[in-house]
Amino acid sequence: MSGVLMLAQAAAASELITEATAGQVTVLEGEQVKSPQVVAQHLAVQPELVLIDATVDPSEALGISGWVVERFGAPVVLISDDASLGLQAMRAGVRDMLRVTSTPAEARDTISRNRRLAGSSGDAVHRGRVVTVASPKGGVGKTTITTNIAVGLALATQLPVVLVDLDLHFGDVASALNLEPEYTLPETARAALAGDPLALKPYLTRHETGLWVVAGSDDPVAADAVTAQEITGLLRTLTLDFAYVVVDTAPGLAEATLTALDLTSDLVLVTGLDVPGVRGLRKEIETLNELSMLMETRQIVLNFADPSRGLSVADVEATVRAKVDVAIPTAGIVPISVNQGIPLLQSRGNDKISRQLDQIVGRLVGRPTVETKRGLFSRRKESA
Structure with a gap:
């Protein structure tokens, strides 16, 4: 059940x-x-x-x-x-x-x-929220940001969270989390066609933070066989059992990404601080707008925000005609985290990178203000 x-x-x-x-x-x-x-x-x-x-x-x-x-x-x-x-x-x-x-x-x-x-x-x-992380080009740290979002949501909310690797050919979410999955996307997507969350659970891999993972395929041929219908069935089934379904995608707007965007409730767009990446983001935003897929519940994340690159946050905002919500600077701690397979938010550090990543998570959670226990529960006791 x-x-x-x-x-x-x-x-x-x-x-x-x-x-x-x-x-x-x-x-x-x-x-x-x-x-x-x-x-x-x-x-x-x-x-x-x-x-x-x-x-x-x-x-x-x-x-x-x-x-x-x-x-x-x-x-x-x-x-x-x-x-x-x-x-x-x-x-x-x-x-x-x-x-x-x-x-x-x-x-x-x-x-x-x-x-x-x-x-x-x-x-x-009730269905859980689908959080899709996308970027117009590779090499912008999208998977690093995605794994931190998923781990951050799992730790911050204590709710069931699953991360799906939809980068069909080159997904490396399992590596980023130091996991060795028994099953990957093709088997999991086929199992989801039954629409039964209980039957799907054995195909997921559990991370030490409590996060569940649908790992990307190690076999490009098998990945090619995953259909849009299977992806839709997988994401819909996962939303029955998970509060957040976080989706890592391939660069650009491949069919698998567009399929996920059809079900997306929260979109995170990532770019690096370079001219090709920023221009690509502008084109991606324009395309999504034309396809009516540019939802209001979106965040724009600027990675590698180093002034020495010759561009500023203001330059990016002027080019993409939208506000940058979170700017993540360059730091040596990131490649160390990636190589160890331990996301920064798993370590719960207080460095600047972790704080910026936590901002992304905070925007998704909403950081609701909750009254004290007495204010919530005692009224009923007094009137019972």
Whole structure:
């Protein structure tokens, strides 16, 4: 199962739901549940169903339930053997209750029933955001920026994030992350045609930061066989299970890139500080505008922003007729990071390059302001 979020208070409830869903559940526990910011980040992707454990502290669980329903409109099932909580749960907007002493089969039925009810209420199936990173020419550090964006999103949000290498012939995302994948893009794209996120998961490679990766193909012939239909199916299926699908593309506007752009919600355009690259970016922007693919949710990233190159940020902005959102300077720390296969944002350094990369991530996340726990949860407790 996908799209199920659980806020756990005790191991018994967590074990029940994990077994009932065959592990297809996101479980928050301990300090995570006590952090409104962490909970809000997971609710922001609109899970199909939220399970809230009330076996230890019913008052806190009811307070969180009311906040989840009021603030995010998510359907809630309360886990408790205490039938006397029924009226308070109803007042908090809880849709159903599940006994912690239920069998896994009974819990599975309750979860499935409430997910069907949520779907039949007219709520659209939530899909994650597709973040596509593109550039008009190679050699501008696009893959380095892309891997840092993906790692940064995974670490900053604690949400499920997947990185897809769509540079069909020369993709090196796996190398940039020091990974040795068992499966690559061709096998993963074929598996995605079934449209089942659960069946797709074994084809993904897990990075130590929690990021999932669809690695590029080592075989150019096999990569040539990947169709636009398979790419569409892959990205659509991934958006069912991941809050962010980050896509690294080949230079230019190849068919695979255009296919990804059809599904893109956030676009990051990268250029270096050189005349061919800047002029190429202007042409790419003009082309995307003509194709109605130049979305407003875009960022322009200027890499290798070194004044000694004879161009300035103002020169770039005048040429592309758009604002540069993030300018990343040249530094020796970058090639060291690339050669080690450890993205700078994985190291969480405070150098200037990392801060600029973090700006890109921050613009994608939006850095929402989250109230204190008392401000979010206590209102429900007081009125329950």
